Amino acid sequence: MRGLFIGLALATIAGLILSSNCCAGPTVSVGINVPAAQRVPVDKIDHSVWDKLLQKYVDANGYVAYTAWQASSADQKTLDDYMNHLSQASFEPGSSKEAQLAFWINAYNAVTVKGILREYPTTSIRNHTAKVYGYNIWKDLQILVAGKAHSLEGIEHEILRKMGEPRIHFAIVCASIGCPRLLNEAYTADRLDEQLTGNAKAFFADRTKFVADTRSRTIAVSPILDWFSKDFGADTSAQMRLIAPYLPESTQPLAKSYTGRVQFLEYDWSLNDQAKLRSAGRR
Numbered sequence: 001m002r003g004l005f006i007g008l009a010l011a012t013i014a015g016l017i018l019s020s021n022c023c024a025g026p027t028v029s030v031g032i033n034v035p036a037a038q039r040v041p042v043d044k045i046d047h048s049v050w051d052k053l054l055q056k057y058v059d060a061n062g063y064v065a066y067t068a069w070q071a072s073s074a075d076q077k078t079l080d081d082y083m084n085h086l087s088q089a090s091f092e093p094g095s096s097k098e099a100q101l102a103f104w105i106n107a108y109n110a111v112t113v114k115g116i117l118r119e120y121p122t123t124s125i126r127n128h129t130a131k132v133y134g135y136n137i138w139k140d141l142q143i144l145v146a147g148k149a150h151s152l153e154g155i156e157h158e159i160l161r162k163m164g165e166p167r168i169h170f171a172i173v174c175a176s177i178g179c180p181r182l183l184n185e186a187y188t189a190d191r192l193d194e195q196l197t198g199n200a201k202a203f204f205a206d207r208t209k210f211v212a213d214t215r216s217r218t219i220a221v222s223p224i225l226d227w228f229s230k231d232f233g234a235d236t237s238a239q240m241r242l243i244a245p246y247l248p249e250s251t252q253p254l255a256k257s258y259t260g261r262v263q264f265l266e267y268d269w270s271l272n273d274q275a276k277l278r279s280a281g282r283r
Contacts, residue, residue, distance in 0.1 A: 031087035062181025
């Protein structure tokens, strides 16, 4: 009898596993599979098409006109064509770090926008991030680059974070208000440092992401610095020193000598949608 119960239990577990697998979200691929002979060095990838789309549909605060973008079949195709172009990239030993960073930041942001346009209208990317089974935009939406599929999760954790540039966290955007702004221009190798610095400063100038009180000597920051704390330094003091140059000038001395505990602000997962601002009377 005991053996029967064990057998039934194992069968039940196996059934649950099979059920979970059968209901897992389908992989959604963007980009194309480019034969090796047709690939071009990443330094030669042209981001001007993405730049024009960003200038057309993204405002200075990083909010996106998803309604208008989705309504334009021509510009949706242009976005697809850009991702097909990204698929051609090859990464040679001599490729510059700046070109690679710009490439993967642009790729991450373009795939995210594509993912939202597929689901729009929606109120948050979190509506499309199934935890157990079902479609998860961060895992299941994948771009083909040099013949290999890369998810948003993979681009962030396996490529960008390993490149040792913490300012990527103020450049890659998860389509949420709590994220850094989506820069309304493409990142390029020749302007990368300027662009990363500018977006980092814009991030910390936003009081929903950074608040410092020099009298009480307290600092509160976006939870991005909690989630990715190791990328900013071994401890709080090191992390504050690293971000100090990008903070409002009046708070930089506090950050450079900070030894207290940091508080973390609430993260807003609402969609970075221009329509949301209009409905709230902010446009």
